[in-house]
Amino acid sequence: xxxxxxxxxxxxxxxxxxxxxxxxxxxxxxxxxxxxxxxxxxxxxxxxxxxxxxxxxxxxxxxxxxxxxxxxxxxxxxxxxxxxxxxxxxxxxxxxxxxxxxxxxxxxxxxxxxxxxxxxxxxxx
Numbered sequence: 001x002x003x004x005x006x007x008x009x010x011x012x013x014x015x016x017x018x019x020x021x022x023x024x025x026x027x028x029x030x031x032x033x034x035x036x037x038x039x040x041x042x043x044x045x046x047x048x049x050x051x052x053x054x055x056x057x058x059x060x061x062x063x064x065x066x067x068x069x070x071x072x073x074x075x076x077x078x079x080x081x082x083x084x085x086x087x088x089x090x091x092x093x094x095x096x097x098x099x100x101x102x103x104x105x106x107x108x109x110x111x112x113x114x115x116x117x118x119x120x121x122x123x124x125x
Contacts, residue, residue: 002026002033002114004097009119012087016123020082022097022116031075034100037082038109039093039121049095050082051105060105064090087123094118 008020020037024030036051050071051060059071070083080097098112 002030002099004099004114004116006095006097006116006119009095009121011122011124014087014089014123014125016087017083017085018087018121020084020095020097020119020121022080022082024078024080024099030078032101033114034102034105034111035071035073035080036098036100036105036112037071037080038096038098038112039091040096040118041093044093046096046109048107048109051107052080053103053105058105060107062107084121087121089123089125092121092123094120 002024003026006022031054037049038046039049040046049062052071052073056073068086073080096118097116099114100112102111
């Protein structure tokens with residue numbers, strides 16, 4: 001089992017950028033997992049933001065973040081990142097890193113068995 005810990009959240013003005021990081025620790029190889037970012041705001045259920053397969057060659061994004069957010073991973077250092085540009089107040093949420101043993105990226109949160117504690121992102125208007 002891999003354990004996940006997010007960092008990089010904070011307060012930013014609309015139009016600004018943040019980069020979230022997630023480090024994986026544990027005995028199982030980080031590289032075998034599908035990795036994803038989800039987010040949850042008080043007014044909404046948790047939603048898929050972006051996902052990446054084990055090699056980094058396949059990615060998926062929610063329509064609301066396409067063209068603004070980029071997910072990437074560094075298996076050598078057990079890291080996954082979410083670069084967020086052109087941030088909007090609607091992006092305000094707690095962002096979670098998640099891992100899935102599946103072979104292909106899925107937006108279904110039920111497929112993700114390991115979750116981090118989350119990091120708060122607040123975008124002011």
